[in-house]
Structures are given as C-alpha cells and as structure tokens.
Amino acid sequence: MEERSVDSTPARAPVNRILRSSIVDGPGNRAAVFLQGCNFDCVYCHNPETITLCSSCGTCVPACPAGALSVGESGGILWNRDACTLCDSCLKTCPHNSSPRVRLLSPKEVMAEIEPSIPFIRGITVSGGECTLYPDFLRELGELARERSLSFFLDSNGSYDFAADRGLMEITDSVMLDVKADPENGAEYRRVTGNDGKGILDKAEYLAKTEKLYELRTVVSPGLFDPVAVVEKACRRIVGTGSRYKLIRYRPVGVRQEAAAALAEPDDLLMEKLAGICAGHGIEAVIV
Amino acid sequence: MRTITMERVEETRQAILDTVCSGVLTHEQKVTGLEKLSESLIEVLDLPPEYLKLKEAGVICDLGESNAPPRPRYIVPDYDRLFKRGCEFLELTPPADLDEALNVLSIFIRHVPSVTNFPVFIGFLDRLLEPFVQREDPLYAKKKIGLFLRYVDRTITDSFCHADIGPEDTRAGRLILECEKEEPKSVPNISFLYDPQTTPEDYALKAAETALTSAKPSFANHKMFLSELGEGYAVVSCYNGLLVGGGSYTLSRLRLGHLAAGAKNLAGFWPLLEQAAETMMAYMDSRIAFMVEQSGFFESNFLAKEGFISKDRFTAMFGLVGLAECVNTLMEREGKSGRFGHSKDADDLGVAIMKKLDALVKAHHNPYCSATGGNFLLHGQVGIDSDTGESPATRIPIGEEPEELSDHLVHCGLFHGYFPAGTGDVFTLEATALRNPAYLLDMVKGGFAKGGRYFSIYSSDSDVIRVTGYLVKRSEMDKLAAGKSVLQDTTALGLGSARNGHILERKRR
C-alpha cells in the first residue's frame, strides 16, 4: 500500500495508470503512461477523473465495495492495489474529478512496470491529464526510454512552451497536440477548455517544422465551436510537414453527465467534410 | 491382408450409402469420402502390441489416414525444378512469361496429391513469379495473379493448400498481398516467411494490413525454421515445416490430455508417456514401411520419377495436442492449484513434458527419415473438428487467455522451439487494429524475439477467419449450418471446431 502526498518531488509524478500495451496511443504497439492533473477543464473531457490531484477529502473511502481504500496516518488516502477490483465506484463518487488510485512514481519505477513489454513495444507515450505539468519527470523518463531504444511520444493539450525546453525536445520523438477550439478566439477556447489556448498554433507549427508533430487532434461536436474554421486554420500551419490530422468524433463515453446532455455527436457528412479540408492541404486525415 | 468382421463390413457399407445419398456434400467431397471408406476395409499394417488399446482410449489418433496409404500425407514438390525443366509426364515446358508460368502452375498443382487429395503446397509464389512479373505491366500482372488465386480458391476446395511468400521483398509478393486484401479468400493459406532483421518494414506492414482484412498471411519465424531445416524448407498445410522436394509420410498425434487422465499422479504419468510415444512411433514406422516398401508410390508416381520429390527428403511428423489439459490434470492430481498459462509451476511442468517428448522422439530411429537425421519431427497439431476438451498443440485453452497479449506471446515462446515441423497460435484483434497495422507487427517481432515460431492474427470483423490452422469463411459456415452445400471441405471442419473447440470465442485484444 502506498500513501500519496499531494505535492510531487521534482522527478516523481502522480501516475493515474500505466498500460503495458496500447493500440491507440501512436504508431505501433506502445506503453501508455497517464499522469494525473490537468490545467484544462474541457467540457467533453473523456477522463474527468484525471483532471485534479486528490485532496484527500475521504469521500470515496466508504464507497469502495472491496474495502481497498482507507485513510492513512497522515491523512492521505491509501489504495490497496491487490484488493482493488477496478470497479470504478471511487471515480464515480469523487466530487473533485480525481482518483484515489493515483500513485506517485519515479521514472525508474514506471520503467520497471513497462519492462516486461519491452520486446513487444516500439515506444512509450505519456498522456494525461496533461503530462507537460511534469517536465522533469518527462525528461528523465525520456532518457530511460532512449536507453532502451524506445521512441518517446507526448500527448499534450498544447499549453506547454515546447520551444523553450530544449532538454525535453531533445529526448522527445514526437508530440500529439490538441486543437480544441478556434485559438484566435480566446473566449471560445476558454468556454470549451477553461484556458484561452493562446499561441497553440505557433506551437503546432514549431513542432511540425522540427519534425516532432505526430498529429494534430480535434474533438468534433457540432455546435460547440466551428470545426470547419478550426481545421482550416490549423491545417494551414502544418502544410508540407508530414504531420497528420486526427479528427475525433465526440462520443459521450466517460463524459460528465451535465456536459453530455448538452453535446451533440457529429454525422459522417461533417467528418468527411473536415477530412476533405485536410486533403485539400495535402494532409492525411484520420477519422476516429 | 488380415480378414475383418462382417459387422465392420456392414457398418462401412452403410457409411458408403450415407455418403452417396448425402444432400450436403459436394460431388468432390463425396468422392474423397468414398475413397477413404474403401481403404478403411484394408488391414495390412503391422500394429504394435499396445496400439489398439491406446487408440481406443483416445490417446493415439491416426488423423483418419487410410489403412493402406497410397501416397505420403504431405508432399512438397520442388517447383523451381518445374520452372527450370518443365514436366515430361504433364507435357509442360519451362514457362517463358507470366501467362505461361501461371498456366504451368495451374496444371501441375492439380496433380500433387496429399491425404486430402489436394496439394498442401503450391510453391514460393513470389520467388517463382518474380522474374516474369518484373517484365510485365504491373496492372496486367496483378490481374493475372488475382485470377490465378481465384482459380486456386475455387478448384482446390481445401484450406490445407498453402503458399509461401517472403522474406525478401518482391513485386510479385506485393501483388499477391494486394489481391488477397481486395478479395479475401480462404484458399490458399499463405505464410509470410518473416525475418525482422532483413524483411523491409514497409513490406512487412503490407503483410500485416492484409492479415487484418483477410486473416492471412500468417507470420513464420524464418530464422528459426532456417536454423533447424536449412535453406530448403517450406511452410505447408496448416503451418508444417517440411523439406522442399520431400514432405512427410505420415502424421499421428498423441492426445496428452487423454493420456494424463489415465495417470494417478505425476510419477505414474512418465512411464505412460514413454509407452504411448514409443507405441505411436512404432505405428508410424509401420505406415512408412508400407508406403515406401509396398505401395509403389515412389516407383510409379511422376513426381518421384522426375525428381520433383525424392524419398531422401521425406520425414514423418510426431504430432501432439492437449499439453494444457495434460498439465492441468497432473497439477490437480498432485494437489497443486496452478493452471497452464497462469502459473510458473504449471508452465515448468509443461516444459518438462516437452523435454521428455523431445528426448523420446530423438532417440527413435527410422531408416526412411535420413533427411532429418533418421528422426521424426515434433509437430504441434492444430486439433480436429471433433476434439473436445483438448486444446491444439501447446496452446492455452480458449477462455483462459492471459489479459496481456504480450504475456500470451511470451508463453508461446516457451514451447514453440520444440516443433521444427511446425506449431503456431492464433490471435484475434479488435477491428481498431486496422488503423494501426504496425501494432500487429510489433507483437509478432516481440513474439519472435521471445522464441515464438508462427503467429496467425486476424481482426474481429473479418469474414475469413482462422479456425485452428486453416481458414474458413464465417459466411460459408453459416450456409453449412443452415443445411446448404458449400464449396470448401474445410468449412465443415470449421463448423465442428466452432461447436466443439469454441474458436469463435477467442479473446479479442
């Protein structure tokens, strides 16, 4: 059993979970590491339990049917991994978009958990939450990945100043970057994500030009923002760089109830129209 | 020839009448069935003392090979020789262009017999056709190859028919993959001989994409086969590693689950294993002796007479199934809790059994297997449609697969090395894999690095699916289940395996 503290020492990061194998987090088979905590709060967030660090309020403890949760001596929440059945009751009860199953791990400890998968994976993708909240952790994990000849990918909401962190860029092979609304419309971006999204297309362009942009990604939900304008503007900034565009249909899976009631799913026509815009710029589009 | 009882004659007569009057079998299926029934009346083999008892108990299974085998079970002709010299008996001269090459092949493969009377190997199609494809307009070449593959599917109505491609990148190989992707068919079965170090990544990716849409090719560990059988090997039938210009006289199999059921404990199991293995090998000796010394096959068949095959390239396959059930039974008898695929104790016991079998097989000598050092070769048999409660080869039973695919592949690696005459495992991926075929490739590479030999991977929404070693169309199985005739004889086997072997319930990854 491990007791978590809220603040993380530099090289450690709160880990929501580690997938030893993932088919959807970049090219080939990859291990995926999900870090806890995000500086955005998107209305359609599909993993709201990764947004906030646990405040040790204790609400989830009695909700666990397996008795896997308890309050530690210092007031932190203790999670008994072996007793946990992954029923997710705790996630559903948590009033703070958090999870009691988060573990504070060092890059070495994360690597040790990935180890058995190594001949089967071509890389590691760190996702979240927002992984760039923990740059020290990322740099160290990236080094360890390189030592094992694994490619190192980041999945980011675009809030981080990548150009200013040479160390991180050196060990990062590629970034998957979200464009969540029209970045030239700060109010709209804030309405969708809680953040004004300033400079996001500059970052996309920087990454694309340095050949470190694997893909741009936009979650499409008609009425939330104008996806045609967003995809058009974003495409223009990455033309001719070999990066691709992933167009994601909004789906209500995992989304918080109030938000889900207000959001619509896109039809094929719209998705194909967006793919057509990408094609017009010579950019490969992937609809999921 | 020994006499048989009138009772058995009457039973066979009834079976013959049932075959003749069947409303479901195609004409060809009837003819093959009738041939088998007639041979079943012949008793010429010298049976070892314990053989009938072990056969009766379901421990040894002859896989329905006839009592008087008129030809070896698997024949792997040297197609290079055909293309270099032509064939006198069939009045074929060496082909000069792609049309001729495909015509020569189409004719020749109809005359390559096997236990099912259909060829189990139709060549290294990419290498054979490459020089002709190089000189041809790509669109025309693709059309001709597509038509040839369709011809094979519709006339060789048996999914044990196999072609090999790779490990080198060829235009012909790429065209074959494209044709199979665009028009998925259950015949021929195709192996992609793969060496991650030398096969170009984009070519392997093309193979992975095709596998995800049409359940083939399967990926064969080229380096592993090469190190055991040398340059002149081919993967044929389900996934059998055999020598080109030869083949396998026979394949019998030991049903380890049934064997363990008769053991009181682990100590009592070892002598049973030894006795059963030796009995089975003595039985195989007697089949081989009949075939080589009495049947006259090697003296009369044009394949042997013209040097497309020769006796000294043949071996025989010692098959086994049900290691999982065997281990689980023995663990229970020993009062231990671990299960095969989920406990180190159980897996260690599995390895110990394989080591023992390996030693027993290597200690047995047959004068007609000089190509493989006088030894039979171990083969992880895929099971047959009527098997219940016995998993193919050394596979983890369906329904008990480990959560992580990579853990499952590591488990395969513990066992695949024992089977130079082939073994393999089958995995189903969720349809999302279609968007990321590199995922499949990474799994195969990891599996090979861990000692895996042969992997077949298909996606959950493909119509062509892999049963245990061969391919069938789901849509054809539905037709047969509704009482309609279907073209491929293997569809019936697939339906049996769906009912008895739960092959449609494989874990999706």
Ligand code: SF4
């Ligand atoms: S998922 Fe949460 S509620 Fe469910 S058993 Fe685990 S800790 Fe308890």
Ligand code: SF4
């Ligand atoms: S996970 Fe949520 S409910 Fe549980 S203690 Fe932390 S903040 Fe409270």
